[in-house]
Amino acid sequence: xxxxxxxxxxxxxxxxxxxxxxxxxxxxxxxxxxxxxxxxxxxxxxxxxxxxxxxxxxxxxxxxxxxxxxxxxxxxxxxxxxxxxxxxxxxxxxxxxxxxxxxxxxxxxxxxxxxxxxxxxxxxxxxxxxxxxxxxxxxxxxxxxxxxxxxxxxxxxxxxxxxxxxxxxxxxxxxxxxxxxxxxxxxxxxxxxxxxxxxxxxxxxxxxxxxxxxxxxxxxxxxxxxxxxxxxxxxxxxxxxxxxxxxxxxxxxxxxxxxxxxxxxxxxxxxxxxxxxxxxxxxxxxxxxxxxxxxxxxxxxxxxxxxxxxxxxxxxxxxxxxxxxxxxxxxxxxxxxxxxxxxxxx
Amino acid sequence: xxxxxxxxxxxxxxxxxxxxxxxxxxxxxxxxxxxxxxxxxxxxxxxxxxxxxxxxxxxxxxxxxxxxxxxxxxxxxxxxxxxxxxxxxxxxxxxxxxxxxxxxxxxxxxxxxxxxxxxxxxxxxxxxxxxxxxxxxxxxxxxxxxxxxxxxxxxxxxxxxxxxxxxxxxxxxxxxxxxxxxxxxxxxxxxxxxxxxxxxxxxxxxxxxxxxxxxxxxxxxxxxxxxxxxxxxxxxxxxxxxxxxxxxxxxxxxxxxxxxxxxxxxxxxxxxxxxxxxxxxxxxxxxxxxxxxxxxxxxxxxxxxxxxxxxxxxxxxxxxxxxxxxxxxxxxxxxxxxxxxxxxxx
Numbered sequence: 001x002x003x004x005x006x007x008x009x010x011x012x013x014x015x016x017x018x019x020x021x022x023x024x025x026x027x028x029x030x031x032x033x034x035x036x037x038x039x040x041x042x043x044x045x046x047x048x049x050x051x052x053x054x055x056x057x058x059x060x061x062x063x064x065x066x067x068x069x070x071x072x073x074x075x076x077x078x079x080x081x082x083x084x085x086x087x088x089x090x091x092x093x094x095x096x097x098x099x100x101x102x103x104x105x106x107x108x109x110x111x112x113x114x115x116x117x118x119x120x121x122x123x124x125x126x127x128x129x130x131x132x133x134x135x136x137x138x139x140x141x142x143x144x145x146x147x148x149x150x151x152x153x154x155x156x157x158x159x160x161x162x163x164x165x166x167x168x169x170x171x172x173x174x175x176x177x178x179x180x181x182x183x184x185x186x187x188x189x190x191x192x193x194x195x196x197x198x199x200x201x202x203x204x205x206x207x208x209x210x211x212x213x214x215x216x217x218x219x220x221x222x223x224x225x226x227x228x229x230x231x232x233x234x235x236x237x238x239x240x241x242x243x244x245x246x247x248x249x250x251x252x253x254x255x256x257x258x259x260x261x262x263x264x265x266x267x268x269x270x271x272x273x274x275x276x277x278x279x280x281x282x283x284x285x286x287x288x289x290x291x292x293x294x295x296x297x298x299x300x301x302x303x304x305x306x307x308x309x310x311x312x313x314x315x316x317x318x319x320x321x322x323x324x325x326x327x328x329x330x331x332x333x334x335x336x337x338x339x340x341x342x343x344x345x346x
Numbered sequence: 347x348x349x350x351x352x353x354x355x356x357x358x359x360x361x362x363x364x365x366x367x368x369x370x371x372x373x374x375x376x377x378x379x380x381x382x383x384x385x386x387x388x389x390x391x392x393x394x395x396x397x398x399x400x401x402x403x404x405x406x407x408x409x410x411x412x413x414x415x416x417x418x419x420x421x422x423x424x425x426x427x428x429x430x431x432x433x434x435x436x437x438x439x440x441x442x443x444x445x446x447x448x449x450x451x452x453x454x455x456x457x458x459x460x461x462x463x464x465x466x467x468x469x470x471x472x473x474x475x476x477x478x479x480x481x482x483x484x485x486x487x488x489x490x491x492x493x494x495x496x497x498x499x500x501x502x503x504x505x506x507x508x509x510x511x512x513x514x515x516x517x518x519x520x521x522x523x524x525x526x527x528x529x530x531x532x533x534x535x536x537x538x539x540x541x542x543x544x545x546x547x548x549x550x551x552x553x554x555x556x557x558x559x560x561x562x563x564x565x566x567x568x569x570x571x572x573x574x575x576x577x578x579x580x581x582x583x584x585x586x587x588x589x590x591x592x593x594x595x596x597x598x599x600x601x602x603x604x605x606x607x608x609x610x611x612x613x614x615x616x617x618x619x620x621x622x623x624x625x626x627x628x629x630x631x632x633x634x635x636x637x638x639x640x641x642x643x644x645x646x647x648x649x650x651x652x653x654x655x656x657x658x659x660x661x662x663x664x665x666x667x668x669x670x671x672x673x674x675x676x677x678x679x680x681x682x683x684x685x686x687x688x689x690x691x692x
Contacts, residue, residue, distance in 0.1 A: 023656065030515035156657050158512035165511040166504035168681045169376035170674075291642040293663060298637065303661075310369065310674050311502050312666030315649075317639060320658030328516075328656050335514045 003032075004338050007041035007088040009081055009119065011073055011110050012097035013048065013062070015207070016124050016151075019327035020094065021059045027331060036338050041088070042081055046073045046097065052084065073097055073106065075113035082117030092337055094330055095123035101210075101220050101240065104131030111147060115139050120341065122333035124151035124326050126221075129228035131239050146337040151329030153179055153225045154302045157318040160232055161332060163306070170308045172233045176271035177304035178294050179225040181321050182209040182216035183248050183268045188298050190253035191260040197250070208300065208321070218247035219268065222283040226270035233306070234272055236279035244282035252285065259287045265295040293317065349378075350684050353387035353434040355427055355465065357419055357456050358443035359394065359408070361553070362470050362497075365673035366440065367405045373677060382684050387434070388427055392419045392443065398430065419443055419452065421459035428463030438683055440676055441469035447556075447566050447586065450477030457493060461485050466687065468679035470497035470672050472567075475574035477585045492683040497675030499525055499571045500648045503664040506578055507678060509652070516654045518579045522617035523650035524640050525571040527667050528555040528562035529594050529614045534644050536599035537606040543596070554646065554667070564593035565614065568629040572616035579652070580618055582625035590628035598631065605633045611641040639663065 010017050024031070024038060031037065039056035049067035051057060057065070078093070085091045093114035099107055104127030111128045114121040115136070128136055129149045140147035153159050163172070178184050182203045189199035200217065203209040210216050223243040230236035230243075248268060256266040265288050272281040288295040293315045297303055303317040318325075356363050370377070370384060377383065385402035395413035397403060403411070424439070431437045439460035445453055450473030457474045460467040461482070474482055475495045486493035499505050509518070524530050528549045535545035546563070549555040556562050569589040576582035576589075594614060602612040611634050618627040634641035639661045640649055649663040664671075 026656075027515040034514055157660050158508060161512040162504060162508050166507040166678060166682075168380055168678060169373040290636065291644065293639070293642060296637045296639060296642060305665075310372075310670050312664075312668075312671065314503050315661075315663035315665065317661035317663065318658070319651075319661065322658075324656050325658065332512060332514060 002342070003035050003037050004090060004342050006036065006038045006090045006092045006334065006338050007085055008038050009041060009085065009091060009093045010043045011078060011093055011095045013043050013045045013066070014096060014098070015323055016326050017094065017096045018059070019323050020096070020330045021062070023324070023327045023331055025059070034335060036335060038334060041085055041091070044073050044077060044081060045071050047071065050081070052081070073110070075109045078110060078113040079117050082114070082119055086118070090338065090341055091119040092334055093119045093121040094334070095121060095125060096330070097125070099125050099127045101127065101215050101224050104128060104239070108132045108136070111136055112139070115143055115145055115147065118143070118145070120146040120337040122146070122148045122330050122337060124330055125149065126152040126224040126228050129231060130224040131227070133228065133231035134237055146340055148333035148336055149228070150333050151326045152228050154304065154318045155321050155325035156328035156332065157316060157325070158332070159304055159316065161336065162316065163233060165336070167308070167311065170311055172306055172308045173275070174273040174307040175229055175233060175304060176269055176294065177302065178267050178297050179270050179302050179304065180216055180222040180268060181300035181302060182213070183222070184297060184301065185299050186217070186248060187252070187256050187266055187268065190256045193257065195250070196253055217249065219245040219283045222268060222270045226272060226281050226283055229270070230272040230279050230281045234275045234279045236272070236276065236281065238279065238281050244284070246284045248285065255285070263290050264288060265290065267294055267297070269294060348688070349381050349383050350436060350688050352382065352384045352436040352438045352680065352684050353431050354384050355387060355431065355437060355439045356389045357424060357439055357441045359389050359391045359412070360442060360444070361669055362672050363440065363442045364405070365669050366442070366676045367408065369670070369673045369677055371405070380681060382681060384680060387431055387437070390419050390423060390427060391417045393417065396427070398427070419456070421455045424456060424459040425463050428460070428465055432464070436684065436687055437465040438680055439465045439467040440680070441467060441471060442676070443471070445471050445473045447473065447561050447570050450474060450585070454478045454482070457482050458485070461489050461491055461493065464489070464491070466492040466683040468492070468494045468676050468683060470676055471495065472498040472570040472574050475577060476570040477573070479574065479577035480583055492686055494679035494682055495574070496679050497672045498574050500650065500664045501667050501671035502674035502678065503662060503671070504678065505650055505662065507682060508662065509579060511682070513654070513657065516657055518652055518654045519621065520619040520653040521575055521579060521650060522615055522640065523648065524613050524643050525616050525648050525650065526562055526568040526614060527646035527648060528559070529568070530643060530647065531645050532563070532594060533598070533602050533612055533614065536602045539603065541596070542599055563595065565591040565629045568614060568616045572618060572627050572629055575616070576618040576625050576627045580621045580625045582618070582622065582627065584625065584627050590630070592630045594631070601631070609636050610634060611636065613640055613643070615640060
């Protein structure tokens with residue numbers, strides 16, 4: 001078996017990236033079995049400087065070498081960092097910086113710089129697919145590189161990968177899903193009478209809610225995911241700004257509890273139908289029949305229902321979420337990128 | 347883009363195979379886009395002779411050339427047929443013969459003959475994976491060929507493909523599912539008070555129930571699917587004969603209606619936990635909580651819940667079943683087999 005040794009350049013080094021580094025170690029034997037032996041050639045951060053070592057950096061080495069000084073995560077610095085790796089046959093940028101969900105930046109610029117520098121790029125960020133999927137996927141295709149973002153929706157549960165790798169010759173006509181964990185948790189709690197603020201505080205304490213909770217509760221996160229899904233699955237060309245968007249607030253509690261009292265569930269549903277220019281994408285509160293696969297989602301569970309030809313209606317459900325799952329999404333995208341470059345048999 | 351032109355040898359030409367031939371035509375443009383232009387080089391049947399044409403056979407040509415005379419579907423005839431195609435760089439056997447679910451034959455012998463003859467093999471049959479997964483997957487691996495059977499469980503909904511292609515470096519620890527449409531349909535009908543015999547007759551009229559209904563209602567079909575899943579996902583080495591098996595009958599109606607009256611659902615659940623020699627595999631009636639993702643399955647819907655490290659609990663649900671979906675499973679397996687042989691970028 002040929003062993004491929006992708007050099008990884010981590011752009012951003014927050015909780016997800018650190019969990020990814022540990023997961024790489026934990027998955028070493030499995031990755032060996034797939035003929036993939038990645039090493040961390042560099043880490044670029046915004047607040048703690050950068051570290052490089054062509055011999056590979058361990059988690060401890062990264063911690064000790066990052067300076068604690070503000071560092072550059074600019075596209076120019078990514079380009080310069082990739083230039084240091086130009087002798088490396090296989091370089092993958094792992095992008096996990098904090099996203100401005102209303103602009104998609106800086107992730108979009110990072111992805112652009114990575115592809116321009118000859119690297120494959122995997123990201124946990126929704127921004128690039130939500131704002132610039134057409135451009136970035138075209139650039140990647142022309143460069144013969146991958147642009148992958150499985151972690152953008154439902155963490156590590158395969159959504160984009162499932163459809164791309166295992167559902168060839170399929171046309172998707174419609175999707176609907178519960179894709180934001182914080183709002184689903186709050187809605188579930190409010191059904192039981194818990195005040196909105198208490199439920200939101202619990203999600204913030206658990207590190208699940210966005211630092212700015214309005215990104216969750218005003219539907220921005222769900223809208224960004226809906227835009228990414230619509231752009232990829234329905235060949236749409238929308239952004240989160242053009243998605244019809246509804247959120248939840250303290251006043252939603254009465255409706256949630258009322259629905260529950262009638263055996264029904266109030267859910268924040270991201271959905272789209274139609275393809276291309278005709279795709280209509282929205283995030284809206286919907287009262288659902290109790291046997292609806294979206295209605296049974298308690299707490300942080302997510303699910304996506306897809307209608308397709310010829311496969312009909314398929315639902316994929318994530319019962320557990322969290323940081324480790326997002327890190328796993330990056331790992332699966334890394335494997336896909338390397339397989340493609342290697343033209344390898346899986 | 348390189349165009350790959352796999353020669354297909356169809357072994358068996360019943361409803362699924364005929365639907366597959368039409369689906370190939372319907373999917374021609376999509377397959378072209380993937381760089382795959384399959385043609386039917388031969389058809390072997392048990393009751394209607396055989397037909398061969400290296401220039402490719404259309405659905406109409408197959409119909410006119412099959413003789414109506416009993417024909418050979420023996421391993422020897424498959425070997426001889428593949429020998430005729432020995433100049434062809436890429437040959438895929440599409441196996442869809444009628445299965446003896448208690449033996450796994452003749453599908454197992456067909457798969458063996460196909461691999462020995464240098465072909466990749468895709469099958470809609472449960473038998474080979476349920477009875478002989480270890481042997482056949484080893485033979486395929488050593489020959490550098492594919493042995494694929496997505497249609498064996500949940501028709502065309504990706505189960506095996508999803509886990510193999512999109513969940514690398516994952517360890518599955520447990521699964522449970524509703525995987526037999528006929529029994530789920532009957533249980534749903536009996537909850538509403540419909541007599542067992544009437545519901546079964548409806549499934550037979552619809553062509554969903556096995557010709558010998560005991561294969562469905564006595565749990566054999568579910569046991570074969572459970573064995574295939576356990577062998578592939580849990581590295582077990584079981585057969586349907588060693589799966590603890592329960593079925594349904596007219597007397598199950600009272601329990602189903604009783605559960606429903608309490609807001610719960612009675613389901614025939616195929617499940618397994620533990621890995622390798624420790625895998626415990628069973629098919630059993632279980633009364634489920636209404637929010638269980640298996641409980642919400644009405645009529646012919648199927649679902650499979652998987653527990654894995656590090657991804658946690660994931661559920662995939664098939665809301666629509668049927669012949670076309672099984673044909674689609676063969677098509678996806680064909681695409682996977684060709685991609686692997688081509689070492690192609692997806």
